[in-house]
Amino acid sequence: MSDKLVMALVGFGNSANRYHLPYLLENENVEIKTIYTPSLNKRPTDQDALVARGIQFTDDLDAVVNDPEIQFVSVITPAPSHFELAKRLLEAGKNVMVEKPFVTSVAEGKALIELANEKGLLITPFQNRRFDGEFMELQYVLDHGFIGEPIEFESHFDYFRPGAASNPGTQIDGAFYGYGVHPLDQIIKLWGKPEAVAYDIKSVTNPEGVDDNFDVTLHYGKLRAKIKTSFLVADQYPKYILHGTNGSFIKYGMDAQENDILAGISPSEPNFGADNPDNYGKLTYINAYGDPVEHKMETPRGNYGLMYQNCVDVILHGAEKEVTDEQILTQLEILDAGFKAEGPHMQYFN
CATH class of the missing domain: 3.30.360.10 (Dihydrodipicolinate Reductase; domain 2)
Structure with missing residues (x-):
């Protein structure tokens, strides 16, 4: 199996540009293929710099959901949207990281964890x-x-x-x-x-x-x-x-x-x-x-990038995930x- 994890970002706001992209761009084990944002060119300078690095932008979420090359998606959107986005991505066979706060309830957290485990996928919050x-x-x-x-x-x-x-x-x-x-x-x-x-x-x-x-x-x-x-x-x-x-x-x-x-x-x-x-x-x-x-x-x-490196190690090499299911649910409770x-x-x- 390749040592490079192909991934996408869903969201391109302050959090993506501050806590995620600076570390992902330095990780040689990660290839960012696509960034989804409903507002293309809202950050033209940042967007152009990433396009120059070979990263494609889209305002069509299906371009992420239906791309068989994308193995892993980081959801970096407002908290009320987290559950439905993560659920859709898991159902499409993607491993998923979700920005904090993870979801709005214990029930939502349990549902995502059960779905991920059923499909043999990673689900984790971004506990940087x-x-x-x-x-x-x-x-x-x-x-x-x-x-x-x-x-x-x-x-x-x-x-x-x-x-x-x-x-x-x-x-x-x-x-x-x-x-x-x-x-x-x-x-x-x-x-x-x-x-x-x-x-x-x-x-x-x-x-x-x-x-x-x-x-x-x-x-x-x-x-x-x-x-x-x-x-x-x-x-x-x-x-x-x-x-x-x-x-x-x-x-x-x-x-x-x-x-x-x-x-x-x-x-x-x-x-x-x-x-x-x-x-x-x-x-x-x-x-x-x-x-x-x-x-x-x-x-x-x-080093916030270690949270992403753990995802690489889990998905590609079968490592234990940093934030356990029990810890996720304990926090939600x-x-x-x-x-x-x-x-x-x-x-x-x-």
């Missing part, structure tokens, strides 16, 4: 934040046991947007689905399905709009793992706060990949994704001799349960 540099660093700290048993964890995804009033919409249009999916997926990867989740999800900038603020805590025995987002944070919190029985890990700053892409820096350039040294994580713990140790840790380089009741509430899962 598993490959943030700071998350890779957090995993290193936990894997090496520096802080002992983890007891408290807090993850922030904050902005300062006082004029960005939230608009009316459904729950999938709000911050919990839009931003919460990232730290939630990271926590599920680390610790699995929680015993219970405490929710406080609300809209601060517009009481009639979708949520723009959440404080959600996942319960794992002694461990409490909290995720928080607010659009009214002018002075940053740490990105991660981790306390354990033997020490603490504190990390400021968001992964640099997105800012570098916006600055026109290619993922292939040597310093792409390099963290600001002022934001390096601080690890404080007791070593094997009983001595206190304080250590600044250089942040590893993140937690997201959905956040809106089962008004105001702060607790949901039990085990």
Whole structure:
């Protein structure tokens, strides 16, 4: 079997150009044959540059669905369209990746997973934040046991947007689905399905709009793992706060990949994704001799392209997929349960 995966993109908006194409164009194991967009020439400069590389554009989805050469399709469209597009592509025999948030309900997620498994195809959400540099660093700290048993964890995804009033919409249009999916997926990867989740999800900038603020805590025995987002944070919190029985890990700053892409820096350039040294994580713990140790840790380089490389490895070489079916459904269950009741509430899962 060829080591090159022939694929298409469905969607050509900001997300496709920011989080997907820069990495795909650097992957020698991927051939992008077609990009579908309902609005041809909306980004003429970007489109022309890709056409010059041999990529064809179409406003006819059937050109993707009915092309037998296309093995894999990445769906990068508004969230309410994800389910029907992914279902149609799976039915046509395509392996599929879907931008976050994956789908609008647990039922939709189960339907896509069952269809994909029945046909022997890949279905996965694009959980690129598993490959943030700071998350890779957090995993290193936990894997090496520096802080002992983890007891408290807090993850922030904050902005300062006082004029960005939230608009009316459904729950999938709000911050919990839009931003919460990232730290939630990271926590599920680390610790699995929680015993219970405490929710406080609300809209601060517009009481009639979708949520723009959440404080959600996942319960794992002694461990409490909290995720928080607010659009009214002018002075940053740490990105991660981790306390354990033997020490603490504190990390400021968001992964640099997105800012570098916006600055026109290619993922292939040597310093792409390099963290600001002022934001390096601080690890404080007791070593094997009983001595206190304080250590600044250089942040590893993140790489969102690894999410695509996993798809190559799954489809062409039978590897295990990065985001398991169980993890997909666990996240959907937690997201959905956040809106089962008004105001702060607790949901039990085990």
